[in-house]
Amino acid sequence: MSSSAAEREAVAPDRATERPGAVRNGTPRRTPGMAVWPGAPTPLGARFRVGPDGAAGTNFALWAGGAEAVELCLFDGSGKETRARLTELTHEIWHGFVPGVMPGQRYGYRVHGRWDPWTGARWNPAKLLLDPYARAVDGDFVLPPEVYGHVRDWPQQQVADTVRDDRDSAPYVPKGVVVHDDDDWTDDRRPKTPWADSVIYELHVRGFTKLHPGIPEELRGTYAGLAHPAAIEHLVGLGVTAVELLPVHQFAHEDHLLRRGLRNYWGYNSIGYFAPHAGYAASGTGGRQVGEFKRMVRALHEAGIEVILDVVYNHTAEAGELGPTLSMKGIDNRGYYRLQSDARRYADYTGCGNTLHVVQPHVLRLITDSLRYWVTEMGVDGFRFDLAAALARSMHDVDMLSPFLAVIAQDPLLSRVKLIAEPWDVGSGGYQVGAFPPLWTEWNDRYRNAVRDFWRGALPDVRDLGYRLSGSSDLYAWGGRRPYASVNFVTAHDGFTLRDLVSYERKHNEANGEGNRDGTDDNRAWNCGAEGETDDERVRALRRRQLRNMLTTLLLSTGVPMLVAGDEMGRTQHGNNNAYCQDNEIGWLDWGLLDDPEWKALFELTSRLIALRHRHPVLRRRAFFSGRAHSADGLRDLAWFTARGTEMTEGDWYAPAATLGMYLSGRDIPGRDERGATIVDDSFLAVLHAGHRPENFTLPAPPWAEEYEVVVDTSREEQLGAPGVVHRAGTAITVPARSVLLLRVVG
16 A cells, blocks of 8 residues: 555544534525625626616626536624625636625635545635735734644644644634726826846835835835835945845745744745735825835836835745645645646655646736736836746746746736846756747846856956856847846845855854754855955954945946845844844834935945946946947957956956956947947946955056046045046056056047
8 A cells, every 4th residue: 555545544534623613514504684686707807897877886797617516705893704606707717796885895705615635625615715816905914823734733743734633713814995096097107118128126015115214114124114214315325326135025924933932024925916915005005105115206206106016926825735724825826836747746856845727727817917916007117037947937947938937927017017037946957047939038047157256266267257247148149038037146045144254164053943954065255364244344344345446446437236134234034044034123124224324324435336337337337348349449348358458358367466457448338228329438447345455456548538537446444546647558557456447538
């Protein structure tokens, strides 16, 4: 007898343990007096409308493939539940119109069907289920035993997930909220910043605003707080063109965190793909959070700032077979999730217990309907897709012709917004950096690794760095892709902050309660001689210089730079490189840093570098460098130099080097401006020196330049450079230890 057969024999799946308040399978109860008209199968979700006969009410439509019956459950202010059966079934969509149901009504579903986890069937009408299309969610997810479809404390733990728990979960789970909003966005003006001109700023709605002294206390930590002029003033002053918001879809906190008194802070545990997370709303959770989110988007647009959402369509908060039953697991487990050949188990390409079954048409529809909703009705400008490789899998392997990517490519709306892939997942073959098709940009972790390694003195040669600084043509120069396909970053929300990257060599995640086992060990960090905070001013000064070096490198590189909120003012997480559960001062921005002159100077440097980037199109190229001469004098659009002032040879690229010169020609910029004129700019020489001693660098002689003017010198604490300092071409200058010099070509 096989092991699974033995388990079946030990516990038959239809022997459900009865509990107080149990809801048995069979004909669902129907409350007399609630009128349910046939309604329509589209659109999915709960949609308030006024019919041609003047009857106002809400149409409810739920796809539940394979279900035997669906009950609509309405809740009043006291929590009293009224149920009605949806009797109309069209193409596996259960639907009905309930007159008199107005905006603000809380609701959920109970779905009936077979309980047979061995075949992937996990219907359990005792569990109140959140509508996947709910546009607002009222209440928070807590995870007592009642919200699990199976008996968590079953004596035979190896088969616990196969024994149905019949206790009612309704008192313990949030409800969907009927929302009506006829806002058509006619008064909104989207910035529509071209990709090549973009500077992205990754931030957390709550963490960015929670401690901001200029935001009224009642608005801190909310969408309204991010819309406040004090928050926007910082963004505008910095010069970023887009904010990339960590997940704002409704999400749940994991049970293991709640047991330790922690919460899911980052939000990568989605359960409602249409609902703005209620915990970030200052206006309450009865549907008003939708309007608050829209007002935030409008305020950012008025400031010229785009809004990009970090979205998590690869998995949900229901986890694996031992996870809670909150929504899709109880609606149609086999339809929504990828299952293994042993259908009791989930295919997990995400490391979070489950993976959405994106090749299933209705799941693909759920995702694309959600994306369109956030663009058309919530006003956002683009998306960053968490673990995008999981969405690109067909049956098993990552497939760049997968249904998801094909649908996005042909969609007349979604193909025109900003699309950013995190181009990997945790499954076999999941690392896909450089492989996504045109229209997509990608987080380029190879850029991150090369820049970190160079500045800590661990890069074996400079060949990889050269590719990263110039747009990563080795990864993206195919299929019509452009340099802005590379989203360049040195830090992101996961991992060390920039200050911690130069202050710690080891992670310090003890506050997470996981024995410091969580978080990556591959940090590529250098603490500059002391682990953690120190009073040694020599170490502190070196750390600040390293911060300036990496920020300058990032903002001079070809591609789309991404900054992490707080890096521009020396934010620290005290060595925690996985602060996903730190909804406290570890995860929040400390705005008091701007009162410290040393960190204020870092902010000013960053804002000036961004302004320099905005002024000079040579730093924002829309096409890859050719490296070829375009004029009789032999000048090329891109040239590389050794410290001797000679052009790099093939051997130089493969040799260890701490110094690299990059020449960017402003007269060889391809393309034209919007009026058809040739684009001409200054030319620049950037000298990156990671050595621990000063280095003599011979400035390239004519025809490259007659003279060079210093624009940026990261060895200087208080200013960008020394205006008016000009060096003759062909002369040797001293480049300070561990510094970047940016020089403008004169003559």
